[in-house]
Amino acid sequence: MEVQRQTNLETFSSKDLEKALQRIKKSIWVFHLNTGSCNGCDIEILDVLTPWFDVERFGIKLVASPRHADVVLLTGPITIKTLPRLVKALRAVPRPRLVLAIGSCAVGGNIWFNSYATLGGFPNIIDKLDELGIIIDKVVYVPGCPARPEAIIYGVAVMLNLIKQKSHYKKVKT
Amino acid sequence: MESLSTSSEFENLYSYLKRFSDRLVEEEDNLRIVVESEKLREVAEVLSKTEGVFLRTIAASDERSVNGFYKMYYVFGIDKIHRNIVIEVPVDSSDPVVPSITDIVKAADWYEKEAHDLMGIKFSGRTLYKFVLPDDWPDNVYPLRKDYTVQDLVKLYRPEIVTKAKEVEAEAAIIIPIGPYHPALHEPEYFELYVRGEKVVDARYVGFMVHRGIEKLAESMKYDQVPFLAERICGICGFVHSCSYCQAVEKALKIPIPERAEYIRSIVLEIERIHSHLLWLGVAFHLLGYDTGFMHIWRIREQVMILAELLTGSRKTYGLNIIGGVRRDIDRDKAKKCLQVLDNIEKEFKNFVDAAINVPQIKSRLRRTGLLPKSEATSLSLVGPTVRGSGIPRDIRKDYPYAAYKYIDFKPVVRSECDNMARTEVRIYEIFQSIELVKNFLDRIPEGDIAVDSWEPEPYKFGIGAVEAPRGEVIHIVITGRYSPYRWRARAPTYQNLPAIPIMLRDIELADAPITIASIDPCFSCTDRALIIDISSNNVKSVPLNILSLKSSKLFR
Amino acid sequence: MVKFVKVIPIATKVGTVTIKYPYAKPLVTDSFRGAIEVNPSKCTGCGACTRICPPKALSMSIEGETAILRYFIGRCIFCGMCADVCPEKAIKITKEFELASEQVFDLYVDVEHEVVTCKRCGSKFVTSRLLNKVEQKLEEFPKELLYLCPRCRRIEMLSKQTYLR
């Protein structure tokens, strides 16, 4: 059997995208993708599902297949061995395709940003994904080592425009 | 304490070793002996036949700049008398070949593979292929050799993202891209399970997804930066790694650390164990479909996380250790708060786990599944709750006392049923034991400094640091350098325990595979700093069904 | 046998524990380490923090007429070592964790310093603040040497010694 895409860019217009993005605000299904992280962020992701933080109150649900997902929770510095799998998984996510890059590793490569075995974070491959025709509709970066549960919730809120982001490039002169 | 030369039980072993090589040094807790590579197999055979001797770790080191050859360090431990036997084998630099000892010491398998990949050591008697590194890694480039710096390696090899992705496209038509991501294993690792109907007939680990090149990175970092790197080996039990790194350096350089710092380390280690075991238990319930249990266990665990943040400044990856002590003190308020929280957890946990463990499905699926016989556990030198669930009381806190465990008496929790339930119970009772230990430590903690003022590095000293992590023994070997460690070898418990999985999986139901894999509490980010498994497939005719399982310590996700 | 039903009374007793963040206060304790803040009026640009930073999230570079101390929050591991080593106590650990951003660019903080040009070769080698500081501390140090880059300083000193001899 071959992979068939029922819809593609022609049928999935910007209007559809707009509508889908609106609807995602009320129901966000997330898929957790570990690309070689230390597990710190991963357990914090599980933690936001549990009673103290309980993100189900925003309509967020963790799903087991990328085909069901709206948002990919990406952790880890993207090791070379996980790269092909990462591309596969991202391709399987139907559009609109959102990515929440969680933790210092996914944002800036953390302590391994210059290791021979990693690619040093999601920003380094985003252009290549474009080249491959995998369009990422929106990315939000959540720093933290590990990103604490509140920071992840805050990231989701920024992604859905519920809150205006606080971080801005700052340049101070002495 | 007895030393090897004075122990009556191991007298014969000592005189044998002494006859073997005149280059034999007895240190405070190690017996170091230089053995020529031709004689290695003979020594290994004797050691493996001696009862009570376990293989702890093997490290390869590039010492060409110091003495002109590579060196292999084989660390065997005798739990009973708290001593290590370190066998040092110099390896010729022009033709680095060592005889393989895997057929004698089963547990050596992965270490040899890793040394082959990362250091370019060849093992006579077996053929090895690339395991740890990507398939298209250039030949004859061995990252851990001193010929390359981290920057060189990055220049030498960068993956072609676009080409790689296109290859993936070609093969991906049938198997859907859930790749190594599976809901039970929250890490990108995978096992191939060969199943017939619903029965698992064989399993193969295909991993090394999380190899991040940590040991090489450390060589470019300063002594005081490495604890932070070590801590990021694993986000669940990171503190044990920074702790054993610091202990290894402290041992190598003979830095005496203040008693108060030892107590603080032990307290945080136990708190980490509580959090890690609770996490495991929650995930185990989730794997058995009991989500209510998962939620409640994690609710109880959250208090530990808040406590950890209060004591150390971070919920995970505490950043507390530096060489010579710790960075933060536990003052009286914090100690009081700590006791309160622990009391509360103990009460809530006791109540809840009593109900949860009685859920019919949990009981019936944990009992008599994932059997790991005692004999297999011994021959693989397994560690942690995995081996304690099979009736062997190995516990580094007791066998090689470190930090404040020297000052306190306790008994390791042991169960002898050998099944998943036994391992679960070991963890449950260890939570209570840890709470007890923290209370004890807080009670006895002496006043004083929390870190030494200063210390001087001295090159080419050898030190071993071992800590009982929630998953088993973590052991770090450090050979010191001038500004940063010359060679740092970290070995995580999962590394030692993973070879047990195929044994436990054989002939069980597919449905029980995730919980069985989880029952060793695998932590692949620890393990994969470097490693891989290869289980030679047996002759069972099998229907290969690539079940990509794995994700977590959360398990198969 | 039906012990597992005990979960219901336990749940009833506990009630709902959820914290309504972001509409309520987060669970941050006093000792939490968040993003750092560099106080530009105290920072001298000595670079001690960039040398200890394990992930090299702090870096120092000279661009044009200014030296830039760059803090990349996206790589920071929030260990607080920089604050420990800063000789001026210019780095403060805040409790800030709400750092999410849509652009990586927004995660940079730059502190710009004036640089001193070497009187002899014209290369830029140190921030003027640090130089002033050194000047105050080492009053006896010959002024003409102070404004030379390390290389030129060595040459100057050697030539002086030759001359003296």
Added chain:
Amino acid sequence: MNLSTLISIPISILLYIFLPPLLDGVERKVKADIQSRIGPPTILQTWYDILKLISKEVVLSMNPRYVVLTLSLSLTMLISLAVTISYSISLLNLDMYIVITVLILLLAIHSLYLILYIFSSNPFSIVGTFRIATIDILNEAGLVAFAILTAVSISISRASPKDYLLLTIALTALAIAVYVSQRRLPYDLHEAEPELASGAIIEFSGAVLGFYTYSHLLERYILASIPMIFIAYVMSNMLRLNPVTATLMVHVLASLIYMLYAVISALIGRSRVNLAVKTINLIYFLAIAIWLGVYILWNP
């Protein structure tokens, strides 16, 4: 056909169509409560999920024609099932033909699902499909047997205590069979998340998943209402209920038992195929044995 019958049929059909996702919303709230957390923001959450899925892109690795055909067929059949049941409640007429029609439709829907799953080539969904087939074969036999047993208990009833006991036994067994058919814990083996990712439904996405979810919830609710039809029938015969009251009573009772199921499934873990087969066999055998025992041995 009088006016109240005419009103009650559309009411009942509308309830069948709109209620299931709402009940799922309530179920999620209840579960959250048992787990000491807040849960979804409103009980409309499941509706939002379905609407969102429908507006998403569809990525399928199987031929979409088969999937869409099977899925729409099963939805159509579910709705006709809802119509049939609504019709029979408002007529307060429960002959064997209706019971059999309902059962046949149900079995047909189950087979359609199996066909739907089998289109996926993923190893997880293959394992999932085999599991569900195993459970279905066993359980459908139970479902049919107990539905008929209940109908028989009603038809032989002469309102003696013995007859009520027989009816209760049959109804309880039917309720258990319904629970298993609903594919709840511990028998949701086909999509056991930790073992099989989402098992049989792993390859669905977008609208396909949306419609599948909806039809699955609809099926669950229809199943939950089946034992209630029998109860409503008995009650209305005793109390002379009018069709509107009877309809409402069925839906209220169905919603209640749905919630009871939800609570039970929150309290237990997942079974294993071989274990499940054993347990189900044992329970069904016992139920039939007890019913027969009471029928034969109790002679007042």
